[in-house]
Amino acid sequence: MKIKILLITPIVLLFFISCSTKEEESQEPNIIYVLADDMGYGDVSVYNENSKIQTPNIDKLASEGLKFTDAHTSASVCSPTRYGILTGRYNWRSKLKSGVLTGKSKALISADRTTVASLLKQKNYNTAFIGKWHLGWDWAQKNPEVSGGEGWNPKDFDNIDFSKPVQNGPKELGFIYSYGHSGSLDMAPYVYVENGMPTKIPDTTSINKGKYSWWREGPTSSDFIHDEVTPNFFRKSFEYIKEISKEENPFFLYLALPSPHTPILPTEEWQGKSGLNPYGDFVMMVDSYMGQLEKVIKEAGIENNTIVIFTSDNGCSPAAYMDELEEKGHYPSYIYRGHKADIFEGGHRVPFIVKWPQEIKKEIVSDQTICTTDLMATLANIVGYSLSDNEGEDSYNIVPLFKQMKLDIPIREATVHHSINGSFAIRKGDWKLIMCPGSGGWSFPKPDNSEAIDSLPKYQLYNIKSDPSEATNLYPKNTEKAEELKTLLIKYITEGRSTPGVPQKNDWIDFAWKQIEFINQ
Structure with missing residues (x-):
């Protein structure tokens, strides 16, 4: 009887092991x-x-x-x-x-x-x-x-x-x-x-x-x-x-x-x-x-x-x-x-x-x-x-x-943000460039509030790490960083992609040029 048990047990174990690992491995x-x-x-x-x-x-x-x-x-x-x-x-x-x-x-x-x-x-x-x-x-x-x-x-x-x-x-x-x-x-x-x-x-x-x-x-x-x-x-x-x-x-x-x-x-x-x-x-x-x-x-x-x-x-x-x-x-x-x-x-x-x-x-x-x-x-x-x-x-x-892999560079080169009225922002590392003077949306200063908007710089630049609440616009003092980010944004727009690869067309090709004209105003 003991011999029979010893012979059967490995088979049973193998069956349960194969069942339990089927989902995990295959x-x-x-x-x-x-x-x-x-x-x-x-x-x-x-x-x-x-x-x-x-x-x-x-x-x-x-x-x-x-x-x-x-x-x-x-x-x-x-x-x-x-x-x-x-x-x-x-x-x-x-x-x-x-x-x-x-x-x-x-x-x-x-x-x-x-x-x-x-x-x-x-x-x-x-x-x-x-x-x-x-x-x-x-x-x-x-x-x-x-x-x-x-x-x-x-x-x-x-x-x-x-x-x-x-x-x-x-x-x-x-x-x-x-x-x-x-x-x-x-x-x-x-x-x-x-x-x-x-x-x-x-x-x-x-x-x-x-x-x-x-x-x-x-x-x-x-x-x-x-x-x-x-x-x-x-x-x-x-x-x-x-x-x-x-x-x-x-x-x-x-x-x-x-x-x-x-x-x-x-x-x-x-x-x-x-x-x-x-x-x-x-x-x-x-x-x-x-x-x-x-x-x-x-x-x-x-x-x-x-x-x-x-x-x-x-x-x-x-x-x-x-x-x-x-x-x-x-x-x-x-x-x-x-x-x-x-x-x-x-x-x-x-x-x-x-x-x-x-x-x-x-x-x-x-x-x-x-x-x-x-x-x-x-x-x-x-x-x-x-x-x-x-x-x-x-x-x-x-x-x-x-997998918590240690990476030499961030996963994303940069990230583009977009508001309800079509305003752009681009974030790379700690820096975020906003391509409009206000919120681009529903909070103050709203895009349709010309009195508030007209008195502001046309762009906004923030260091999100040191200023997460976006309280201090650094654009007037750091136009070099703003220009770097603007150039990258234009590249993303014109190439139809932000990931490495062959350039693609946006669905409305003239949109890219109109947007660049707006950015360069």
Whole structure:
């Protein structure tokens, strides 16, 4: 009997060893990218020691992985940042030179451009988008000869045929499964679209004018309940993870939240929990759902080889009533100047956390500058995909930072920032050059405030290390450094890329020269 046991035991051990190491050694990682909407750097308590909003679940994510302290979105508003995330390319190389899209806008990303999803799909990934799209898709038209308005007026939607599928949306850009709405949660039409097809035809019109919970008037489907949209997207994601994790192939889930962007709609159980205002409550609600997401991942048995990334599409919006928050000691932009829409740090410096137990140690902090455009090159490296010259032109591979490799030079040569009105800034090392005299956005001094703007130097130069709040403009005293950065920015614009490689064309070639003319004024 003893001999039999000794003979069987090694076989059994080998079986269990092979099963336990199959996922770790042979399978590419699952990837979950969670993009919050308008959540400020200082709204996550692990980034703000004086935060009045507690985010224990996001904090825990950081403690179990890698926290970046100098992460930036490519723009300080929604649509352009999303473009950069999915394409690895700055938005201003596309047709979107300023502002954001609406819920009725046509597709911004052409079907022949490689996206993170189409790249991973080529590598046999299951790919899914759930949430806020805000990159345009082509609604079916009752009368194709009638273009209608841009989507800011209720009548702009009269020509949409909601009984037919949309074109040039997530499906055409590499997402095998998709479920979401077209624009921000305050932009009509308020209709869910699943795999290219509206789930219900709108049967009513809704509008809300609450202080925090306002949204524009427009067609609304019976299954689209504003208060339930964020919970609904999380629930859909939980269902997707539970089912897709049973499949042999790995998956990529892009979960683009509509929160805590307006309308600010914490569900009843979260109302009043922050002791600040509804925005604080909404952030806490998002954090709670992040905890539930982590639980689903663990219960599915895929935690060890799943990359979870949490970040935001830009800084906190003044629609959060930041003055109310600051009166109670909470600063959504932390120590940084400005907020959403601005070229200042508060517009585009965001929380960025990566957890990957199999590859990233716990409680790691990186102060290297990274950008949300870096997703494509990073994932390409992980799955063994070689980017062509016309793919991910502004995307850098940050995997060495996952592994804490000692580097002689920074990952990024420089990073370009962009504000809502199309103003540029370029950051290299400790230095940041802003190519406009004011905020380029919504904080003072605003671009349309000629009285304030006219009295300022045309450029701004800051040492972000010694002056993170951008209080002292060094441009008048250091024009040599400003000229160096301006020259690099012009090079990035004209060459159609900021990474090494063959020069590429921007979508509107004359844009480059117009921008250079503006810079050289």
